[in-house]
Structure formats: structure tokens, C-alpha cells
Amino acid sequence: MTAQPDVATADADRRGTPPFRYTAALASDIEARWQDRWEAEQTFSTPNPEGPLSDGETLDPAEKYYLMDMFPYPSGAGLHVGHPLGFIGTDVLGRFMRMTGRTVLHTMGFDAFGLPAEQYAVQTGTHPRATTEANIERYRAQIRRLGLAHDKRRSVSTTDIEFYRWTQWIFLQIHGSWFDTEIGRARPIAELEAEFAAGTRSLPDGRAWSELTRPEQDRTLDGYRLAYLDDAPVNWCPALGTVLSNEEVTADGRSERGNFPVFRRQLRQWMMRITAYADRLADDLDGVDWPDSVKSMQRNWIGRSQGASVRFRESVSGQDIEVFTTRPDTLFGATYLVLAPEHPLVDAIVPSAWPSPGGEAALDGRWTGGADSPTAAIAGYRSVVASRSDLERQEARDKTGVFTGAWAVNPVNGEELPVFVADYVLMGYGTGAIMAVPGQDQRDWDFASVFGLPIRRTVQPPEDFDGEAYVGAGAAINSANSEISLNGLGVDEAKAAIIGWLAGRGDGEAVVQYKLRDWLFSRQRYWGEPFPVAYAADGESDGGPSIPRALPESDLPVLLPDVDEYAPKTFAPDDRDSAPESPLARATEWTSFSEDLASDPERAWARYVRETNTMPQWAGSCWYHLRYLDPTNTERFVDPDVERFWLGPRPEVFGPDDPGGVDLYVGGVEHAVLHLLYARFWQKVLFDLGYVSASEPFRRLFNQGYIQAWAYTDSRGVYVPAEEVVEEPGGGFTWNGEPVSREYGKMGKSLRNVVTPDEMCATYGADTFRLYEMSTGPMEASRPWSTRDVVGSQRFLQRVWRLMVDENNGSLRVADAGEPSQETLRLLHRTIDGVRADFPAMHYNTAAAKLIELANHLTKTYPEGGLHRSVAEPLVLMLSPLCPHLAEELWSMLGHPQSLAYAPFPVADEALLVEESVEYPIQVNGKVRSRITVPASASEDEVRAAALAEEKVVELLEGAEPRKVIVVPGRLVNIVK
């Protein structure tokens, strides 16, 4: 095969370049042909060990490699040059792995449910499916143009009916399970029901199972399920018309998408009991090969803290106030209690009148807020708190609060402590109540200062300590009663001692708290997976809240109905009292149906109404790594043997605690908490239920960097097209002669700095674009895009092409006879040795540099052509992961009819890596003063002798004996005078 002259000649006529130069036109021609051929020959179809995707060959599990990118959301804007960075990186690795004998599974699907298509539907009436599928087609074309070696048979979209059918099925499994805290894993809910029925497990209220009515039984079981309905405080976003998960709300209380206000509201919503897995999600991070930053973000989000629960008895009402503290060792320093304003116990303990002045000192005006009664004070304070947004509450760190009029007894010393409400205590964490120890907690110190409360140190600060609250380590002081003394103990010892004492009296116990909340799993949207759930149309027989009934598997998939109006009802962004209304609720034909639900024999062929919420966008991405493995399976979401082959633990390679999972998962760090935490949770449920063998979805995670870009604004602050901006010789930038200012950030339409891979492929070809992206830095580094630098990669590929192909007639310039020089051979093998290490480490920038170095050497060595085949072929093979089309073309021209995709990657000849002689720099007192060249075989003593005999060294030593001579073999000699 030779290059196609027609394209090249046309190019030559126009540009005056040789007809067979490696130009964008020639590259595009080569690339299109190889992309067609790979597709026609199914070059990158990866066999399964069995099933429909098997090719009948036996696969060696030791050689499998499952490589995955975080799949994209197919937006209407298409890809810009930043998006494919990770995709190309994984492709290079996959291609290298294939050439070293690995069976590589690599494909790409689409995370295709989501808001933009729905919002577009709201504006235009276009069905979200139409928009989504058009966008996916666009993405597929863009990705194909890059020459990525994907198994296209395995590509799935979360919106495919055959995909979301199994998303619904997994939901049913989660709904049909409960978490057995005794063994720390999920079990089928039927086993719990059987234990209740048999009496082997007692009900929380002590009644017998048979005494319960059917609705009572169902509600009891629902209280255990991993997917459950709850009237819980949720994040309600009126502007979006939907509720959001905690993870989707920013720290300043707004929606991550759209930045709208979010309000806390009590609403009945689907929840996932991810908190049951808090410990395993935290502990199992030790067993995965992930970046420390992501692990720490997840640990932080789970927020496990060890502490104690302590009960303080309220003096008048006799109510126990339970507080959570991580510092039970400071209990003797507690001088007041604080309840969150929303704490349910507040109303129970508030007396009708302020405590009589006879018994107490006259109440401080700061305590009462000037109110006549505690009830009025609390009502007043609550309304102030409620009127403040989360953001205001967060910004104003001044401590506010009010005395409840109640007093509670400290169990360690019988002291009566005043009980306050204050908004610095959050209802959502711990018990919503704290014991305040101003001496050891700065927040309590601040509050105590405002309200004139006593401060007592119970940990001895260092002598030079001049701060307020002391939170460091130290010996306990002022901490003793008639039964126990903590004085002199360190913090940890004191904690253990006091917890033991409290537990013995029944006043407290050790407790673990988590910041992690259950996952809010329903959204009031159209474009999402419908829940496979329905409710009795005529309500429950006991008149209680509706009981959700899982639909049988035979009802799956529950298809999204067509609707006239895609939008949920939205409201003014600050309309906190509005209530969600899902678009599916209006599809009355769809919502109402009759069925014989086996789960409820009393209601055969009753009328039901469907759940009208849909699942959040995260659902599909929780398990797509499983569907890639077995995308055509109609019986199961994944075949167990196929799953075990690709994802199963491999203790022989990764150690006895290997959880299994995808061998390498590459994506941006923005998914550190949301997607990765949810996917781990689903994986663990499926693992517990025995459907998968891997207890973690992603054994190794790698965060690629981002490609960012310069953007320019004119004097009015308006963005100007970045590609038209010119850099002035004296510094500064102008657009149409006007000075503009430069800023650095994301690539985006609004910043007018988007560069697309399509443009780059048209101007330079896909191989040049790939090489450029890979050579500008290591995979993990973020870096700026610079179109003008791309030409460097193209020049290199032109040199490689010119080394092997005559630019004037397209003929091969490679010599079959003769031998390359020793120098060339040594460089070749050094290059092989280097890139063999660089590719698997994803150091593509240094691999490219080594290949460029080799090509530059060869260009000088063979100015008239005649490059030896024994050098040309390894060079082509080494280049192929980065620039597969060009490499395939050259490989073919070199006489190989087969694709090089599975050709063996060159192996370095060790003998050629050893130099015959070594040049040693000689340092005197750490400064290089001279050099010697000795045979590589020289011993350390011989090197030392040669160094000391060197002319300049003798001169510098002036006859003195050196104090020390350090010889670093192969490196240098350092002489200390």
C-alpha cells in the first residue's frame, strides 16, 4: 500500500509543497481509511470469556485489563479540545497494553439523562430523547475522528431502554434489601420478614409479628429497606422545581446547577440508606489505589467521628437531654447546654415563666432576649433564625441564642447547668444538642463571652499558651468527683475512663457519629428513570400514608410515558413555601393502572398509581461499568462469570485484601464525592446480595488534569474571540488593534475561547492533535491550550514520515540491507527501554520526547534516506499508541498486511543499554571541576584512582591528601578537600 497521491497532489498544487508530504490532507486521508478498516475488521472488539461476545477462545484472566473513562454527558455544544484529554490518554495506554499481550476492554458510553435536554425540551417542545440521541451521534462522530480503540459493541447510554430497565431492576434489589447491622451487610428483606414471623428477631416495640395488621407489617419492613420513603428535611429548589441531594447543594446553600436558592423543607421523598454503609465506605478506601486527595474528600464527606453520648436530666420536666461530644474527657468543664432551635425537646422543657428570682440571681437581660416568658423568648428567637437564609446564618458568626428557662444536671458533679437554644448548634448533626465546654472549645468560648457564662479549664494548657479555648493535648485538671478522677490523665486516657464511668451508671456511652446523610434519590423531573413502584389508588386500609409497592420484575422496563409538558412546575427562586410537582404526575393515562401485585394478595387486580418522581442523574453512572461487560444480556444485568473475569478480586496480584474492580478508571476530580461515593454504595449492595464478586467498583482511580484556556476582554469587559487576539512584541495583547486584558480559566462559549477537536483534526489531522495533547505535560497536570504550539507535533510526524517515505514520489525509503551504526542501535534501545516504562506510567510527554529525540537523530544520520528496517519498524511500533493511524500506514507500507494493533511492542536488548565507557564529572567540594572518561567496567577503586590522577584535580589538591573521596558508580566522583 502507498499513500494516496490524489489528495496529496491537490494539496501540493495549492501550497507548492512536495506531493507526498505528511500534511493535514494526507493525514486525514490516512486516518479515514484506517478508521474504516478498524471498524470493518472489528479490530478492537474485545472477547468475553463466554456468552454472546465470546469468540470461543480461552482467555487468560491474568492478562485482562479493564480500562474505563468517566463517560460524558452528551451536551449540545459537542466536545472541545479539553474533553478528549483523558479519552486519548486511556486510548494510548490501552493500545500499549494490547501490544504487550493484554486483553484490553475499553469502550465509551453516555450519561444521557439530565437537565439540559429536558430544559431544551421545555423551551422547544422537542422530545428529550430526540435531542439526546442527536447529541450522542455528534459525540460518536467526534470520538471516532480521534481514532480511539473502543469496542463499539459495548457502548451503552443510560437512556437506552435496555439499560434503564436494569437500573430499575437494581433499584428493586436495593428496595428489596435491608442492612443487617449485626453482620454489617445487606440481606434480602424477605429474610427479615421471616425472622420477624418466626420470632427469631423481635420487633422494636416488642409486639408479635402476627399481631400487626398488614399495613403495619409493611410499614415496619419499609423502616428497614435500603430504599425508603421518608418525610425528611430535604433541599427544595423552587427555581428548578425539584429537590436536590446534599451533595448537589453548595456550601453557601445554593444549587450546584444554576446557583439558585435552596430551602430546607419537610417533604416525602425517596431516600437511599447509604449511611448504613458509612463505615465500609470509609474503611474500604484503604484497599483501593486512588489519589489521596479523593480519598480524603470522601473520608471528609463521610465525616466519621468517635465520641460519646451523654445524658443530662432536666431538673423540672425530668426529660433526658442527650448530647453528642467528641471530648467526653472535658465533661467537668461543661458550664451550659445548647439545643438546636429546631430540637423537639425544646417545647417539652420550656417552663411557662422565667425561674423565680428568689431561687436564682436576677436573670441577665442577655439571656432572656428581653422577653416576658421563656416561651416568648424562644418563639422570638426561632422566628429570627428561620428568617435567615443558610448563607446569612453561615456568614454571621456572631453567637446568638436565648435561655430556655430550663436547667439540667451534669452527671459527673450534680451541677445545674442552664440550657440555651442557639443556632450554632445544628439539628442535622449528632443529637442536635451539645454540652458547652468554653475552656476547650472556641465556639463555646465565644458564646460564653457573649452571655456571661462561666469558663472552666479542664485541660492544662502549656505555659506559653495565651489563646482563649485550649483545644490541644494536655493533662486533665479540675476533673474529679468522689468516684472518679481524671486529673493528670492525657486526653485519650481520660476519654476512655469517663466513658467507662458514664456507661456504668447508664448516663452515657461511646458513640460514633457521621456527617454523611442518607441519599435523597427522587427528583421532580421528566428526563430520568421512572421508579418501578406504585401505590394503592384508594389508599391504605388503616388510613395511614401510602405504602410503596415494588412492581414485579416482569413489569420491567417501566417506560417513560410521552407527556405534553416536560417541565416540573417551577416557582420564583425565593418561594420557599412552594411544593414540588413532577411532570409525570400529569400523564394520567400512564400513572393509573390495575395489576395483581404478588406482594399483596389481598389486593389482587386493584387500582394503583405510579410513582411520578424519577431517579437522579447519578443512578445510571452507579453501575455502567457492569453493563459494559455484558451489554447484550437480556436475562441479567451482567453474567456472573463475565463479571468475575473482568472485575473479580485478584489476590495473587494485588494482595489478600484486593476488592477487585475496574483496573483503571480515569476522569476529572470533580466527581470525587458524588458519583464515586454513590457508585461504591451500589456496588457494595450488589456485592452483599451476591450479584457481583467485586466489593469496590474501581480498583484504581486516576484524575487527569484539565485543559484550560486564555480568554480576553476588551475595555468594556466584553469577551472577544480569543483566536483573533494577537500578542504584541513588547508584551500585552490586542484585538483589532485595541488592547485587551487576558484571563485564564475554562474553555467555554461565553468566554469565546472554544477550540474544537474537529478544527484541530481538519488543520493538522487526528494523530497530530493526539500527540500534541499527550506531549504538553503529564496526564495529571492541568495546562493551557495553545493552538500555535500544535505545529511542533506536526513537524515531528512529518520528519518521521520523511524518514521512511519519499515526499516527491511516495516510495518507501527504508533499506533492508546493511546494519545501523552502534550509536544508532544504542539510542534505539535506550528509547525502547525508556518508552516501555513511560507508557504504563502514563508519562506520555516524556515518551513522546524520547521518540522525537530518536527521530531527530535518525534525520541527521540518514539525510539521503536508507533508514534501516531494523530501526524503522520499532520506531513505528513505539509511535503507534500515540499516533495509531500514521503508524498503521507506515507499518502497512513496510509490508505488513495485518494491523499493528496486536503486534508485539519492541523489547530493549539489555546488552545495548550498557555503555562501553562512562564519563564521570569530578567535583571538588561539590563543584564540578573536571571530567574523566573510564571504561564502563572500571571498578570503584579504578575510578577513584583515575579521578585523583587527573591533572586539574592534582592542581587543586596542591599535594594535600583529600579528606574524603565519594564515588557514585556511573554518576560522579566528589572529592572533599
Next chain:
RNA sequence: GCCCCCGUAGUCCAACCGGCAGAGACAGCGGAUUCAAAAUCCGUCCAGUGUGGGUUCGAAUCCCACCGGGGGCACCA
């Protein structure tokens, strides 16, 4: 405020376990080619590693402090 990551030529980046600061690319400069230009090719200049200490025979690399940039968390008891 706390935690994590990163600071090397004009720019993007190399430098393995502490051992000659430079592999590669862009830009710049000089040259070849050209009527000229573009394209291409050849050659070449450029920093002592953010700052200050310390350890060491020797520090970009290890330790401490500070400065700058990026990210995460944040009234979580």
C-alpha cells in the same frame, strides 16, 4: 480558620532512590530554500530551580518557616 496539591528558561514541560539543572515542544535570534512569502529544513540564545533557614561531601529533590497559585472542607460538637 483547617486539610491536600503545586511553584524549574519568555511559555508548556524533563531531570529515576539526594549525584553534571535540560529530554522534548513553542516563541525569539541567525542561516538554507524562494523572485518574494508561506511551508519546510539546519543552527543557536535563554534559568541555577518562589523566598529564607537547616540536614548532607553533595539538595530542584529531604526537613522547618514564609510567600504565591490551585483545590477541598468549614459553627460537624
